[in-house]
Amino acid sequence: MKIKALLISLLILSTSVLFIPQSQAAGKGWRYWGYFQAAPGATKWTAAMTGPTVDIADGAVEGWSFVFGADDIPSLAPAVKPSFAKICAGVKGDTDTKRIGLVIEFGSKAWAPKGESPKKTITTCVRTAKTSQGIDVLGQVTKIRAASSGLICGLGGYPAKECGVEIPTPKSLIKTK
Template identity: 30%
Template sequence: MSPRRARGTVGPLAVLALVLTLFAASPALAASYRYWSFWQGAGGNWGYATEGPSTARPADGATLGFRFSVSKDAGAEAAKPRAAADFDAVCGATAAAEGKKRVALVIDFGMPGDAPAGEAPPQEGPRTACAQVAPDATAAEALASVAKPLRYNGAALLCAVSGYPRSGCGEPLADGAEPKASASAPASAAPSPGGGSGPSAGLVAGVAAVAALGAAAVWQSRRRRR
C-alpha cells in the first residue's frame, strides 16, 4: 500500500474512532434523568406525550398523567404513573359544567428512591384530581388548577408540581451521583410555547451530531479512494 493511500485510509478511521469515543463518553447520551414526565391516557393505558404540557390542549374527557422519577431519558424507558388512565374513576363524580371541560389528572410523586437528597415525595401513592377548565385550556393550565405551585425552567420543562421537588430540573445523573441544582424559573413563571415533556431534546441533538460526524467520516473515506 502506498503512503498516500495509507494516509487516506487512516484519516477516516481515526475520525470514526473519535466519534465512537465521544458517543460512549457523553453523559447526555448515557445518563439517567430525574424529572417530571408527561403522559396521555388512551384505552386505560398510558402513552408518553408527544408534546409538552404548555402546548397540549386536551379534549373534554381526556386523562393526563404526570410522574416524577429517575428515568433513562424519555419515552418507553420513563416510569409511568402508577394509577390507571381511567377518566371515569377520577371525574365520574364531577358533573359537567357549561363552558368548561373536564380533564382527569393522575399526579404521581414517585418513590422515595427517586427523591433528591434531603427530600421525600409528598405522598406515597398517586394523587388524582378532576380539573374543570376552559375549553381551550392547555394541559399545563389544567394541572395548575389542581396542583399549585408549579415550577418551570427557561425551556418550559416542568420542574416541580405542588412545590416538589424544591430545586433542580431534569439534570443528568451520572453513575447515580447527585447533580448540582440548576437555576430554574420561579413558581409563578408560565411555560413558554413549545416546551417539551422531558430531556429528550438533548439526547436527539447529541445523536444527530454523532450521526453527522460519522457520515462525514464515511464520505471522506470514499472520496479519497476514488
C-alpha cells in the same frame, strides 16, 4: 435550536424501552417530570410527544410522574390507571367547560433528591375552560416551577430546587445476574 435539542432529548427519554439493559445498569440517567396522556376512553397511558401546551379533549386524563430515566429507560407512567370514569365520578359535565382527569405521581424514594421525600399521589378531576391546555389543568391543581426552556422542573414544590439533573442509576434499579 436549544428548544429543538431539548424536545429531542425529552422525546428520547419518554419513548425508550421498558427495562434497564445490563450495559446501562450502572450508568447515569436523569430525574425529571414525565408527562403522559390518555385520550377519552383510553385505558393505558401514552408518553406525551409534546409539552403540555396542547389542547386536550373533555374526558381525557393527564398524567405526571417524577421519574428516573436514561437513554434506554422510559419515563415510568403513573401507577394509577387513567380511568376518567373513576377519576371524574360524580363531577357532572356541562356545555361551558370540559372535565379532565389528572394524576400527579411524585415518584420513588430511590431517586428522590437528597433530603426530600416524594409526596402523596394526587388524583383529581379538573373542571376547566373549553380552551384550556394541559398546562392550565396542571396549574389549577398545583404550583408549577418551569425552566426558561419550558421544561417542568417542580410540581407542588417537589423537587424543591433542581431541574432534570443527571444522577447515577439508583442501586435499587441495577439488575444483578
